[in-house]
Amino acid sequence: MPNIKLTSFGATQEVTGSCHLLNIGGFRLLVDCGMFQGDRDNYKKNWEELPFDPKDIDAVILTHAHLDHCGRLPKLYARKYLGKVYATPPTIKLSRIVLEDSFYIMNEKAMKLHLPKLYSLTDVRKVFVSWEPVDYYKKVELSPDVSFKLHNAGHILGSSIVEIKAGDKTIVFSGDIGGEHMPLVKDIDYISKADYVISEGTYGNRLHEHFDNRNEKLLEAVKRVTSNNSTLLITIFALERTQDILKVLNDYYEKHLDFSVPAFLDSPMAWNATKIYKESLNYLNEEAQESLKTDRDIFKFPHLSITNNVRQSKNINSVSPPKIILAGSGMAEGGRMLHHFSRYLGDAKNHVLFMGFQVPGTLGHKILNGSFDFNYYGRSIKIEAAVDQIDGFSAHADKAALLKWIGHFKQPNKVLLSHGDKDVLEDLATSVREKFNFDTEIIKYNTNITLN
Ligand SMILES: [Zn+2]
Known part of the structure; x- marks a missing residue:
């Protein structure tokens, strides 16, 4: 042997x-x-x-x-x-x-x-x-x-x-x-x-928190933007968590057709990964397969916009609240979310949701653990927005x-x-x-x- x-x-x-x-x-x-x-x-x-x-x-x-x-x-x-x-x-x-x-x-x-x-x-x-x-x-x-x-x-x-x-x-x-x-x-x-x-x-x-709670917590935050007339920022990881979140939002929007808050997926990489999920449907679980019988696209729903370039990303800013922005990177170490942070972190009405564990040393970890200021290219922004984390999508x-x-x-x-x-x-x-x-x-x- x-x-x-x-x-x-x-x-x-x-x-x-x-x-x-x-x-x-x-x-x-x-x-x-x-x-x-x-x-x-x-x-x-x-x-x-x-x-x-x-x-x-x-x-x-x-x-x-x-x-x-x-x-x-x-x-x-x-x-x-x-x-x-x-x-x-x-x-x-x-x-x-x-x-x-x-x-x-x-x-x-x-x-x-x-x-x-x-x-x-x-x-x-x-x-x-x-x-x-x-x-x-x-x-x-x-x-x-x-x-x-x-x-x-x-x-x-x-x-x-x-x-x-x-x-x-x-x-x-x-x-x-x-x-x-x-x-x-x-x-x-x-x-x-x-x-x-x-x-x-x-x-x-x-x-981890129980999987039932994760959807509830996410949807509570989503619903809160209408009563607050605010912006919800969701930090995403391009693989799996983005698609998981899109599926939960898809199910909510499809069931509540009167809910018309614009949502933006501001990550070309995450959208490219999502296309691969769509091409690999036989790798998905039974529940997802079942949803496909009534919903042709389980990742795309009314009021969701995909931004492909920087101009479209900047244009999100001109849309009045309420609105929801999903962008990377997951631990706020880079990516388009940093630009959105600079616009929305200073307003107490707004809400940041980190979708998972934040490694110590990352900006995500600092913000989640009570950092008071956000340094955006040398400009200091006082963090007033509510900051939260959902760890059940891990x-x-x-x-x-x-x-x-x-x-x-x-x-x-x-x-x-x-x-x-x-x-x-x-x-x-x-x-x-x-x-x-x-x-x-x-x-x-x-x-x-x-x-x-
Ligand atoms: Zn892995």
Whole structure:
């Protein structure tokens, strides 16, 4: 039987930069190659040389299209990786949008940090011609000893759990695990047989609010704009959360035809991603499929405008309240929302809604935690608007959902935890040991783990 060794080069005791290398008797299989994100020091890690030679990699599997999982793929090609990247068809389409957007953002970051370009547009295109689409549950043979299957991770459209057969061993990578009862994607697949489980643990120490409350809270804010004659700003993440929110708003507007408050989706990237949701309807859950029988477009409703260019974005300002603006970025680290903040944060009537967890250090986190002023290109704006957060639309499983998924395995040799901050993973590891009595280890950066 082949010797199997796991070495991780990212998402080790942190939440970004997912990159796991399996060496199966000399066959080198990489699962994800994501970008490091967060503060300046973390971003700089993307410029460090990869601690392995991409030329030696035999195959890459991508679990899903989030940047912290796919962002360093072009760098692999810049360093002469010549093989394929296996992923589901929606992951391939969404990654294209994410990688194109990231190319320009990374160039700006490089200039600011006085660093060379991370990779060229040619390297990004090399990724685009190397995709190998794989549907869920289809077995792919990579070598006489190595095969894999993708299962639904219920996290974002097309997201996968990877089940790898290496000789007589089964190794399961969770990728990112979805929240429960997501508005659009199907609920996660549970797997019972594995020798080794590599699980994410992003929210391994906390519970999300109940999914019933998230829609109610969003719609309350939506309805409040009419009584206040105000503007509601909703910060969005382009993948999944935008489409989830559009679906909830769609259902409300379609049912309340007298509700005519103009809504603006001010994010071309989010709209491009939404088009891919529309092309991938068989990946959506039963409820969404059911809605499609009566509503041809579950993301577009009366009074919703899509802005495609800067001029249209600026024109939103001339529309009198009440109005609703959805724009990125999700943690207010950039994007068109900053311009809207400058216009609307100073008025106590208005309302900002952050749609999910805000990483410490981001502007979103500062505003949510009582920052008094907003600095807009040197101009200080006093924050008077109400600020709120809805965390129930998170595409990530909370602690209860993670334990439910891990607990489904029948006595694995070991559970290995990644993709979570150190204290969060320690909390999750303790619960996994106490609840299921599984041997559990937290993965450390560039440290070999034998899986035999
Ligand atoms: Zn993710």
